[in-house]
Amino acid sequence: MAVTTVAKLVDTSLCIGCKACEVACQEWNDQEFTLGVFNNTYQTQPDLSPSFWNLIKFNEHVDDGVNSWLMAKYQCMHCADAGCIKACPAPGAIVQLPNGIVDFKQDNCIGCGYCITGCPFDVPRLSPTSKKVYKCSLCSDRVGAGMTPACIRTCPTNCLTFGSRTDLVQLASIRTAELKEDGFMDAGVYDGPGVGGTNVLYVLKHASEPEKYGLPKDPRIPWTVSLWKGPLKWVANAAFLGTALGAMLHYLKFGPQERHDDDTD
Amino acid sequence: MTTQIERFSFAERVSHWTSALCFLYAAFTGLALWSPRLFWLSGVFGGGETVRAWHPWAGLIFSVALGVMFKRWAGQMQLDQDDQVWLAKSHLYAQHIEAGIPESGRFNAGQKMMFWLQSASAFFLLLSGLVIWFPEVAPRSARLIAILLHPVCASVSMGGIIVHFYMSTLAVPGALSAMVHGTVSRGWARSHHGKWFREVDGR
Numbered sequence: 001m002a003v004t005t006v007a008k009l010v011d012t013s014l015c016i017g018c019k020a021c022e023v024a025c026q027e028w029n030d031q032e033f034t035l036g037v038f039n040n041t042y043q044t045q046p047d048l049s050p051s052f053w054n055l056i057k058f059n060e061h062v063d064d065g066v067n068s069w070l071m072a073k074y075q076c077m078h079c080a081d082a083g084c085i086k087a088c089p090a091p092g093a094i095v096q097l098p099n100g101i102v103d104f105k106q107d108n109c110i111g112c113g114y115c116i117t118g119c120p121f122d123v124p125r126l127s128p129t130s131k132k133v134y135k136c137s138l139c140s141d142r143v144g145a146g147m148t149p150a151c152i153r154t155c156p157t158n159c160l161t162f163g164s165r166t167d168l169v170q171l172a173s174i175r176t177a178e179l180k181e182d183g184f185m186d187a188g189v190y191d192g193p194g195v196g197g198t199n200v201l202y203v204l205k206h207a208s209e210p211e212k213y214g215l216p217k218d219p220r221i222p223w224t225v226s227l228w229k230g231p232l233k234w235v236a237n238a239a240f241l242g243t244a245l246g247a248m249l250h251y252l253k254f255g256p257q258e259r260h261d262d263d264t265d
Numbered sequence: 266m267t268t269q270i271e272r273f274s275f276a277e278r279v280s281h282w283t284s285a286l287c288f289l290y291a292a293f294t295g296l297a298l299w300s301p302r303l304f305w306l307s308g309v310f311g312g313g314e315t316v317r318a319w320h321p322w323a324g325l326i327f328s329v330a331l332g333v334m335f336k337r338w339a340g341q342m343q344l345d346q347d348d349q350v351w352l353a354k355s356h357l358y359a360q361h362i363e364a365g366i367p368e369s370g371r372f373n374a375g376q377k378m379m380f381w382l383q384s385a386s387a388f389f390l391l392l393s394g395l396v397i398w399f400p401e402v403a404p405r406s407a408r409l410i411a412i413l414l415h416p417v418c419a420s421v422s423m424g425g426i427i428v429h430f431y432m433s434t435l436a437v438p439g440a441l442s443a444m445v446h447g448t449v450s451r452g453w454a455r456s457h458h459g460k461w462f463r464e465v466d467g468r
């Protein structure tokens with residue numbers, strides 16, 4: 001039986017910025033307490049970190065002179081076509097589970113940081129102490145045991161929903177339709193078609209401008225990464241083998257130069 | 266065999282072999298990360314984490330040793346008129362047909378080309394290598410270029426080294442011994458580097 005692809009739906013219009021999901025994530029994943037950095041906003045800290053995998057971004061937005069926040073939950077998107085996996089040189093350091101979760105296995109990670117460059121969403125964070133990368137695992141341990149990820153379990157507003165991806169795509173379009181009824185004509189779903197679809201889906205009020213939420217407009221695996229891990233491999237391998245073969249054939253056909261060691265004349 | 270003449274000073278040999286060893290280490294540890302299929306190579310060099318930690322240092326020492334050689338040799342590596350002719354006839358040189366090929370100075374035009382190829386790729390290896398070394402510090406745009414540039418330059422220089430290795434061990438007897446012992450026979454010097462031979466021989 002095919003395993004269902006699981007997903008998380010984030011309806012940003014329902015997020016009240018309570019940060020309960022941040023706390024739940026820290027607790028379940030047993031993160032050490034670190035002091036946040038205060039940068040004059042309501043955000044817990046400016047960015048993700050090796051021990052902070054889920055950040056509610058308070059994006060400030062002005063519409064007709066009215067200030068508001070465009071809340072966006074920032075974490076790994078669990079891409080179907082994952083740039084981190086494409087870039088990673090260490091077998092088994094990043095695995096894609098049959099249910100679609102992309103999980104980092106720190107035991108196999110060598111800390112090269114290639115995944116950081118390969119990720120279109122700038123998610124993995126390298127720990128300066130352990131020299132390993134960390135990010136949201138979509139609570140693969142909980143999901144494996146039939147439970148809901150900690151952030152979703154704790155969300156008080158139904159902003160977060162967990163389930164099969166197919167169901168959540170449907171739910172997302174229902175929510176979008178409701179938002180449009182309420183007058184948010186630009187409402188839509190953000191699901192990263194450029195990376196084969198993400199398993200974290202967003203409902204956005206301003207879907208044509210995801211940058212306002214800190215989300216890349218058209219996320220794709222960077223072309224230099226694709227070129228590096230694709231055609232370059234084959235061109236370079238062929239060139240190596242060709243050169244070595246050429247040297248061998250040269251020796252067999254022409255042999256070495258004469259020695260001229262004697263000093264006649 | 267008769268009297269030997271000095272071809273490479275002690276300092277030249279030290280810098281050459283330092284760069285050669287570091288290059289080999291960097292090349293094989295780099296290849297370990299080149300493809301998951303070659304990752305087993307990292308086991309040979311102490312495991313993935315060790316490889317990740319030491320490769321950049323080997324690269325750094327390589328760069329310093331190459332820098333020493335560059336400083337010493339760049340002046341002698343300028344291509345002159347004879348070298349142009351040499352290059353045009355290099356296919357004959359490869360077939361050991363020496364008639365009509367101009368005599369070379371201390372380095373022949375092929376060696377000069379190898380020198381410039383290795384110097385240029387080493388420069389870009391260093392530049393891109395520093396960027397990949399510190400992914401948390403280097404800006405994303407620089408990293409996106411570096412992860413492509415580094416293996417491109419590594420491939421160019423490793424390809425060049427295959428040729429260099431073949432020439433100096435198998436194809437040109439006496440070349441390896443020159444870099445190890447520092448000396449060559451007068452006959453070898455005259456036949457391989459005629460112009461240089463007359464300069465140092467003073468006749």
Ligand code: HEM
Pocket residue numbers: 089112288291292294295296298299300316317318320321322323324325327328387390391392393394395397398399415416418419420422423
């Ligand atoms: C000049 C100084 C150099 C620096 C600072 C440097 C740094 C790096 C770094 C940080 C990496 C990422 C993984 C790791 O740390 O092992 C890397 C990968 C690599 N390096 Fe270097 N390196 C240098 C020179 C070289 C040299 C001389 C070669 C050999 C020709 C080389 C070949 C490679 C290759 C093939 C890779 C893997 C590329 C890939 O993943 O496709 N590097 N280097």
Ligand code: SF4
Pocket residue numbers: 075076077078079082083084085102118119120121122123124135
């Ligand atoms: S968001 Fe980044 S880290 Fe997460 S699966 Fe996609 S590429 Fe990998």
Ligand code: SF4
Pocket residue numbers: 084087088089090093094104108109110111112113114115116124132133
């Ligand atoms: S840092 Fe770890 S997970 Fe990321 S690419 Fe390197 S080995 Fe893979």
